[in-house]
Amino acid sequence: MNRVLIVAEGANGRLNLSTAKCVSCAQRINDAQIDVAVLAADAAAVAAQAAALNGVKRVRVLERPENIEPLAAVYAPQIAALAHDYTHLFGPSTTFGKDLMPRVAALLGVGQISDLMEVESAYRFRRAIYAGNVMVTVEAPSGSVVVATVRTASFQPVGSGGEAAIEPETTRVALPAHTRFISRSGASTGRPDLQSATRVVSGGRALASAENFQLLYRLADALGAAVGASRAAVDAGYVPNDLQVGQTGKIIAPELYVAIGISGAIQHLTGIKDARTIVAINKDSEAPIFEIADIGLVGDLFQIVPELERLIRADK
């Protein structure tokens, strides 16, 4: 039997959707018993949500005051201490998991598989390299624990309705004090979260200014969509960094992705290739984005975007 431990991602009493996607990935492994580890200072709410995920057998709760913020140096030794019970340790390929899981793997003296996209067998996985230009199979040795991050865009989340056992952990590993959380600032936009949104409207350099991005925000609000951006738009300072979609930003898989004034560099395309429907709006009919778009419209975005917003509002 395979035994998989998933490290839950949570904040402010809410379980991140990435955890349900990791469970879905773990279910592709034959004969897998799936547990979830919840680390928090006050774990009750997140643990209850994890216990409700379909397919989860046990929720192991590591509740300590030091776990109030997700510091990899603090979390990693606690996860590593649970590893002997498992054949697989999975975390999401979000900044939380990317920060944490390699540290866990190194504590256990094993390699880590980043951003796994497909499960071929318990020890064989597919992932992308070179910004999505190349797919490879990675095989882990069966004698040691498999540590991996899961590309959340590649898996549908499992639903809720389960009733897993919630088990508090009492073992206390020593934790370092060399790393301290100071602050976090996020643009709370009131819009859906980019990584879990079903619709995303994204803008590129052609928007030409931060003010012009307002056009996009209005269209996004009409659609109930999150807002994203190309690296060029972020580098130009039109929008904050956390909106960047692509190889070095967020990799997403919404139902609808509307790319506006984005030419479609490969590094951007790798971030959206799992979207169900891609719409491209661009004045350059030769732009690479049209190669992969399901629906393309060539024209002036400053005319098209407000018009589209009106039509969508009228359509409701």
Add this chain to the structure above:
Amino acid sequence: MSCILVGIKRVIDYSVRVRVKPDGSGVVSDGVKMSINPFDEIALEEALRIKERNLAQEVIVVSIGSGEAQQQLRTALAMGADRAILVQVDGPVEPLTAAQVFLKLAQQRQPQLVILGKQAIDNDNGQTGQMLAALWDRPQATFASKLELESGRARVTREVDAGLETIEVDLPAVVTVDLRLNEPRYVKLPDIMKARKKPLEITTLAELGVAVPAQGLRTSNFAPPAVRSRGVMVKDTAELVAALEQRGVL
């Protein structure tokens, strides 16, 4: 004051369209333009700026790979690094092995900081810094977009999914850098001449006492990704809305 170690990986240049070998054994690298991993250039730039503020004495660049990586190390020396170390290895190097190399060098050189790129654009792993921090039992500050040093500590702003997070770490520490930490300088011709005289030391895993794992991860079956087929073109917004409705996404 002490030194800063910076990782420099030789990778296929970001502008090259990477192709898979017909037999699926790897990617075509013969005759392809090679460069310093872009994130590593940012790491080096940050180290140089710290030294220029007199907060470090020496910047040491380290590459792990084939003898050809000397080219990238010479470029790094031309940018302003003081000395270079090439750990010569034939064939691929797993992040865990790279982390073990940096651990050995950190133990030898006692740096206050090891600055690495957050990922290399070839394998897109993004692991070496975190693994080094674990093996070294020191703090890690990944995805850094701002780095401030004060006595014995660093304050690092990190790019996380939710926005920006600031942490404080005791030194020595491992920092991995994100795109917007700085803009790397251009190399000037006189600096290229000067770099030829700077020390570049070549060593091996065996000399450092790093063993390659007998049972590491194995990568195979290189293949191009499935391509999305080109869809339809519409002529105006009304047609666009109709097409979206037809696909059931509105």
